Amino acid sequence: MNSFTYTRVDDVSIAVREVASDKGAKFIAGGTNLVDLMKENVERPSRLIDITRLTLGEIEPGQDGGLRLGSLVTNTEVAYNEEIERRYPLLSKAILAGASAQLRNMATVGGNLMQRTRCCYFYDTATPCNKREPGTACSAMAGFNRSHAILGTSGHCIATHPSDMCVALAALDAVVHVTGPTGERTVALVDFHRLPGDSPEIDTNLRTDEIITAVDLPAKGFAEHYSYLKVRDRASYAFALVSVAVALEMDGDRITEARITLGSVAHKPWRDPKIEALLHGQNASRNNFERIAGALLQDAKGYGHNNFKIELAKIAIVRALSQAAFKEGHA
CATH class of the missing domain: 3.30.390.50 (CO dehydrogenase flavoprotein, C-terminal domain)
Structure with missing residues (x-):
């Protein structure tokens, strides 16, 4: 693991300022994906910005009768929330289908959205990977690709997105709230993640100087x-x-x-x-x-x-x- 500096913040505006000042910085909350990638030398952040003290850990009423999930709400808290179970059982079932109870206790809504796409070659630094090192190659194309993508692929990458939660959020038409140096904006969940195209190293449409603050669920939850x-x-x-x-x-x-x-x-x-x-x-x-x-x-x-x-x-x-x-x- 490479050396890095560590900063803890307690305000969204400070978090944005800190990440914008260092291109090698990464936010960390539960760390269930990022820490693994750092251990494997896939991610090499120069700085970790701890955002666990931000006041983004609530589930509260949203706009037009929906619900708002703060980006630091844990997967466990979402899955077992009474309102989620009653109004959005699809989301609860999807989260409970993923990972282990221990991981769900640590993983956050925002972190789940930011998971890197899954591929054994992406994790193996001894093999070429366009996602890890753009312009090298996609080892999965002619390698062992049993778990890889069958839709939306490009000649540069056939990795898949691993989240269960995000599949349900896309079906529910959820909306992601983000904040950056130029202010706040929203991104439909279905537009938040990217297809690989010519730049498979970019997983999402979140800018590097932005932070996820919440996810909005619309009023319609398809509970029946x-x-x-x-x-x-x-x-x-x-x-x-x-x-x-x-x-x-x-x-x-x-x-x-x-x-x-x-x-x-x-x-x-x-x-x-x-x-x-x-x-x-x-x-x-x-x-x-x-x-x-x-x-x-x-x-x-x-x-x-x-x-x-x-x-x-x-x-x-x-x-x-x-x-x-x-x-x-x-x-």
Whole structure:
């Protein structure tokens, strides 16, 4: 691990000023991802700015009847909050599907959003990686890529985004609040993370001199018809091969609104509103679900070891839609 300096702040404006003054600085709260990356010599910050004393650790009423999650609220606090469980059970289920209880006790909302995309070659400093060192190569392309992306890839990177929480937040149309030297702004969750393109080293649209302060949940939580399905190699403490967050509004057997977000298939949570709209006004049936699954995966591309994920994702979409529509145990 490289040497670094350490600063603790207790005000958002000071945090912004400190990170803006040093291009090598990183914020640290729970540290569940950053510290691991530092141990592996993947991240080498010149300075750590401890933000755990900022007053961003509350869940409180948001705008227009929604809820606001402070960026320092822990994953455990979100998952077991009574209002979240009642109004946004999709989010609670997604968080509880991820990591271990110990990690959820430390991991924060903001830190979860800022997780680096997952790839064994990204963590292995002995191999070329465009995400770690732009312009080298993507070792996963011709390497062992069983867990890698099948959508939104580029010739520079096929890593996937690892978060369960963010998949649910994308389906719920959450909004991220950030603050920087020029003031505050908001970013829709679906636009917060980036596809790799020509710059896979940049995971999000958060600027280096900005800090996440909160995430807003809209009033509509889809508490009746929802499902979070996570397909993984073992039943606990494993990243998904494919995950699916589904949120539906139903009128009898007819779907009036549909949200479908895929996880672990792309560099960001994957959602396509145009394809979701094809379900609007349709009956909840296996035929319609299979048609939507095929449409969502029509541009999918495997790289050898991960070819199976295309068919797996289709099956998972159909199953998650069925669970949400017919309340077959909200997995």
